[in-house]
Amino acid sequence: MAEVTLTAALRSNLLSLQHTQVLLNQTEQRLATGKKVNSALDNPSAFFASQSLTNRAGDLSNLLDSQGQAVETLKGTDAGITSITSFLQQAKAVAQQALNESNANGGGAPTDVADLAKQFNEILKQITSLAGDANYQGTNLLNNASNSLKVIYNETGSSTQTIQGVDFTVGSTGNTGTTVTYTHKYVTGSGTTATTVTATATVTAGGGLAIADAATTGAGSWGATGTAVNSNAAAAIQLSLDEVDKALTTVRAQASTFGTNLSIIQTRQDFTTNLINTLKEGSDSLTLADTNQEGANLLALQTAQQLGIQSLSLASQANQSVLRLFG
Amino acid sequence: MDFAEEYRLTIQPGENLMALVIDLKPSERIIIGTALITNDAARTRLHIEGAAPILREKDIMRENEADTPCKKIYLTVQLMYLAADPKELHKLYFEQVREIQQAAPSTASYFMKISDFILNDMYYKALKETRKLIEYEKELMSGVKK
Numbered sequence: 471m472a473e474v475t476l477t478a479a480l481r482s483n484l485l486s487l488q489h490t491q492v493l494l495n496q497t498e499q500r501l502a503t504g505k506k507v508n509s510a511l512d513n514p515s516a517f518f519a520s521q522s523l524t525n526r527a528g529d530l531s532n533l534l535d536s537q538g539q540a541v542e543t544l545k546g547t548d549a550g551i552t553s554i555t556s557f558l559q560q561a562k563a564v565a566q567q568a569l570n571e572s573n574a575n576g577g578g579a580p581t582d583v584a585d586l587a588k589q590f591n592e593i594l595k596q597i598t599s600l601a602g603d604a605n606y607q608g609t610n611l612l613n614n615a616s617n618s619l620k621v622i623y624n625e626t627g628s629s630t631q632t633i634q635g636v637d638f639t640v641g642s643t644g645n646t647g648t649t650v651t652y653t654h655k656y657v658t659g660s661g662t663t664a665t666t667v668t669a670t671a672t673v674t675a676g677g678g679l680a681i682a683d684a685a686t687t688g689a690g691s692w693g694a695t696g697t698a699v700n701s702n703a704a705a706a707i708q709l710s711l712d713e714v715d716k717a718l719t720t721v722r723a724q725a726s727t728f729g730t731n732l733s734i735i736q737t738r739q740d741f742t743t744n745l746i747n748t749l750k751e752g753s754d755s756l757t758l759a760d761t762n763q764e765g766a767n768l769l770a771l772q773t774a775q776q777l778g779i780q781s782l783s784l785a786s787q788a789n790q791s792v793l794r795l796f797g
Numbered sequence: 798m799d800f801a802e803e804y805r806l807t808i809q810p811g812e813n814l815m816a817l818v819i820d821l822k823p824s825e826r827i828i829i830g831t832a833l834i835t836n837d838a839a840r841t842r843l844h845i846e847g848a849a850p851i852l853r854e855k856d857i858m859r860e861n862e863a864d865t866p867c868k869k870i871y872l873t874v875q876l877m878y879l880a881a882d883p884k885e886l887h888k889l890y891f892e893q894v895r896e897i898q899q900a901a902p903s904t905a906s907y908f909m910k911i912s913d914f915i916l917n918d919m920y921y922k923a924l925k926e927t928r929k930l931i932e933y934e935k936e937l938m939s940g941v942k943k
Contacts, residue, residue: 519906526909629917737884738916744891745912752898752905765941767900768934771866783889784869784876788860791879795833796826796857
């Protein structure tokens with residue numbers, strides 16, 4: 471086949487047409503995606519910078535999910551503790567009523583001792599049951615002190631937080647565990663001399679809250695028949711009250727600890743969410759960037775900031791910091 | 798401690814390796830925790846342990862020195878580092894970041910690094926990166942005046 475010879479003019483026109491076609495294709499592509507920088511060929515450094523921002527946003531999003539789950543677990547745990555606290559207060563009310571009746575009987579057994587003891591013990595069972603059911607997202611932080619929740623803050627896993635669980639089941643005699651001794655002092659005597667006598671209870675705690683079941687017969691029970699002030703029914707009920715009070719203190723302290731843990735995770739969660747948004751915004755605007763304009767924009771921003779509310783806020787924060795001492 | 802490489806001097810016999818060693822010149826100042834400490838007339842060497850924030854005089858930016866958008870970022874990061882509860886400053890930080898990114902999108906890569914350091918509680922590295930950002934801002938702004 472014979473070669474076609476092009477005149478200079480024709481060649482020039484042909485090249486011009488080809489170039490126009492390339493430009494047309496490019497414009498079509500940009501119109502379709504809305505971006506000035508579509509591939510590394512358009513503007514390599516902007517493209518790759520934009521990609522790395524988007525990738526980072528993606529990595530952080532994955533972490534955000536696991537942080538979110540940790541938050542749900544802690545919120546559920548907090549609800550569990552609130553219920554346990556409520557049960558403990560009910561137990562306290564029952565014991566208080568028993569004590570009132572006992573004192574009315576001169577320190578002897580309360581009139582309704584069988585009924586009250588049964589209520590008390592029922593509540594203790596409820597607490598153990600609730601702690602056992604406090605399973606959120608596969609983790610139970612209320613029925614075993616060896617359980618824990620691990621929150622991961624970065625991809626390599628080098629920044630983590632471990633939240634330790636507790637045992638809030640109710641340990642009573644019959645369970646193996648540590649022995650907790652309660653003492654309560656009673657002042658006896660009249661006139662100017664008073665003798666302090668103590669009554670003690672030994673509760674074998676099954677690793678959890680140390681509250682013994684209320685018994686209705688025998689020495690040291692809510693139905694004790696002795697009359698000595700440190701071993702009568704009133705003394706036994708008082709010791710039960712002490713046990714419940716101690717448990718309430720423990721549970722409230724733990725609620726505070728979990729609350730602090732939750733607050734820390736939520737702060738990081740909020741920061742991470744904001745960070746993901748700024749990364750995405752940064753990535754999108756990089757592909758429309760015009761560095762020639764940026765300097766001028768920054769100068770304009772500088773002027774605007776001199777009069778801005780943001781500057782006031784910054785000044786106010788600086789004023790409350792140790793930085794103000796630096797002058 | 799991530800600024801150990803900046804402040805670390807030669808280790809003396811019996812020295813605690815975990816402590817940060819800082820030499821202060823006469824009259825030099827340093828912030829440790831919520832205290833501003835001013836050295837007296839002689840050189841002093843301090844060995845510092847614990848989690849308190851530490852800022853040497855040369856790394857401190859005063860509020861009235863922060864007269865450009867990116868210098869104000871430095872101020873905010875500094876305040877976060879020194880604050881008992883940095884959470885309040887997070888909102889301000891992101892407002893500032895958004896404004897600057899909108900004005901100058903090419904700063905986005907710097908902010909990615911700075912924000913990452915803050916997220917991981919590496920404030921000293923965040924401050925160092927912010928210094929780089931301030932240099933870059935200076936370049937961009939001086940380009941306009943030409």
